[in-house]
Amino acid sequence: MKSASLLTLACLLGGAAFIACAQDGEVRNRVVIVENVKFDYAQVLNVEPVFQTLRATRTEEHCEPVSTRTLAPVNVTGEEPQEDKGRLGRFMDSVRSIFRREDGSEEDGVVVETPAPAANPGPLLTRECRIIPVGREFRRPIAYDVDYVYKGTKYRSRLPEDPGNRLKIRVSITPWIGAEQGAPANP
16 A cells, blocks of 8 residues: 555646656756867967065074274284384384393493283184074966967967977857847747
């Protein structure tokens, strides 16, 4: 009994669906339009890169250069430096040796001047350094605007890579079925 009632119910529902499809004439006569595709080449006219600009700031140590002309000479050997006295200096040394005693002390009447040692200005190679922010700018191409011509018509597209002199294109042709073509024709 159950199977007979299920069969009857299925027939009633199927018949109702068939009647609904028969009343809707458009659904029954609907045709899928297939797209006609071919590949061809277009002539590239111009390629302009599109750049992405990245800005970054980092800190760097910036030091003023030390001029060695303003610094006193540095003794790196540990020996006392010998002065280059010139003619007058050598003459004064020879005259000074006349007035010295045998024990190495000088006589009372002669006063010999010795140069005072230079004041110590601190570390000789101290540089003026400070931390400063330095801005950097990087540009990289992220796309290309390509102008090309195909069968006398100019086009422009944005592409991920530079295509070169020729651009492979996909040509698709499908018939247009507008509202006026979908209506039945007038006799």
